[in-house]
Amino acid sequence: MRITGATTLGAVLLTSGFAVPTALADEDLDTLIASLEDVSQEATARNEEVKQLEDDLTRGEERLGTLREQAEAARERATAARDAQHAYQRDVNELAGAKYRSLQIDPVTNAISAENPQNAIDRASYLGALTRHTERTVEKLAEATAAAGREHTDASRMVAEANFKQSQLEKQHRVLAEQQEELQIRIREIEEKVASLDESARLAWENKNNPLAPILTGDASGVVGAALSKLGSPYGWGATGPNQFDCSGLMVWAYQQQGKSIPRTSQAQLAGGRPVSRAELQPGDIVGYYPGVTHVGMYIGNGQLVHASDYGIPVQVVSVDSMPWAGAVRY
Structure with a gap:
C-alpha cells in the first residue's frame, strides 16, 4: 500500500518516546530537524520503492497478456499446419498409391499400351512431376509444422518466465506493503506529538x-x-x-x-x-x-x-x- 497525501507531518518524525516542548533551544531544534529529515528520507525511499514496484508489476502483467496471446496464436498456427499436413498427406498417399500401381507395369508394356508414343512420354513426365511436387509439398508442410511447433514452445516458455517473474514481483510487493503498513502505524502514533510542535519548530522544518x-x-x-x-x-x-x-x-x-x-x-x-x-x-x-x-x-x-x-x-x-x-x- 502506498502512503497517501492524507498523512500528516507525522511521516517525518521519529517514533521514539520523545516529547515536544513548547519552546526549543537552537541545539534541540537542530536535532529535531535532523531527526525529522532522517525519517522523511526513509519514508520517501520506501514510497519510491513501492511506486517502482507497482510500475514493474503493471508492465509485467501487460507483457504476460501479450505472451499469452502469442502462445494462443502459435497453438492455432500449429493446429492449422498439422490439419493441412494431414489433409495433403491423404492426397499424397492416394497419388502415391496410383503411381505405385502404374509402376507395376513395366515401361515396355506401358509404352505399347499407349495410343501413341507421345502419350507414353506425357504419362511418364506427369508421374515424374507428381513425384517432385509431392515431395516439395510434404517438405514444406513439415517445415511449417516444425516452425509452428517451435513458436508454440517458445511462447509457452515466455509465459512460464513471465508468470515466474510476476510471482516474484508480487512477493516483493507484499513485503513492501507490510513495511508501509508498519510505517503507517508509526505515523499514527506520533501525530499527536507533531500537533504539539510550536511555531518556531514548524518554521524551521519548512525552511530547512x-x-x-x-x-x-x-x-x-x-x-x-x-x-x-x-x-x-x-x-x-x-x-x-x-x-x-x-x-x-x-x-x-x-x-x-x-x-x-x-x-x-x-x-x-x-x-x-x-x-x-x-x-x-x-x-x-x-x-x-x-x-x-x-x-x-x-x-x-x-x-x-x-x-x-x-x-x-x-x-x-x-x-x-x-x-x-x-x-x-x-x-
Whole structure:
C-alpha cells in the first residue's frame, strides 16, 4: 500500500518516546530537524520503492497478456499446419498409391499400351512431376509444422518466465506493503506529538533547505513554468498533482503539461534521461539527490531548483547545491 497525501507531518518524525516542548533551544531544534529529515528520507525511499514496484508489476502483467496471446496464436498456427499436413498427406498417399500401381507395369508394356508414343512420354513426365511436387509439398508442410511447433514452445516458455517473474514481483510487493503498513502505524502514533510542535519548530522544518525567491533570466515557459506554477502546493506521498505532489510526481506533472511522458519514480527518472554534468545544467533538467536517488527536483537556471521537498513543506525553490548531488539528466 502506498502512503497517501492524507498523512500528516507525522511521516517525518521519529517514533521514539520523545516529547515536544513548547519552546526549543537552537541545539534541540537542530536535532529535531535532523531527526525529522532522517525519517522523511526513509519514508520517501520506501514510497519510491513501492511506486517502482507497482510500475514493474503493471508492465509485467501487460507483457504476460501479450505472451499469452502469442502462445494462443502459435497453438492455432500449429493446429492449422498439422490439419493441412494431414489433409495433403491423404492426397499424397492416394497419388502415391496410383503411381505405385502404374509402376507395376513395366515401361515396355506401358509404352505399347499407349495410343501413341507421345502419350507414353506425357504419362511418364506427369508421374515424374507428381513425384517432385509431392515431395516439395510434404517438405514444406513439415517445415511449417516444425516452425509452428517451435513458436508454440517458445511462447509457452515466455509465459512460464513471465508468470515466474510476476510471482516474484508480487512477493516483493507484499513485503513492501507490510513495511508501509508498519510505517503507517508509526505515523499514527506520533501525530499527536507533531500537533504539539510550536511555531518556531514548524518554521524551521519548512525552511530547512533555505528556500529562495526564483530568479528567472528568460521566459518561464514549458516544464519550468509548469513546475513553478505549483509553488506553495502541499507535499503528498505518491501524489502526481494537480494539487499535491511528491518529488518525482512534480516532475511527472510538469512534463505532462508539455505532452511528454517520463518515468514515475526518482530512480527511473534519473536513469531514463540523457546524463548531464553540473556545469551543463539547463532549465528543465532533472537533478537527483542522496544515495540511491531518493529525491529529485527541476533545475530552473541561476543555480536554483524547484522541488517538492518533504511532507509538511510546500513546493519551493532552493539552491541546486542544497542537497547531496547524485546526478542530472535531460529529457
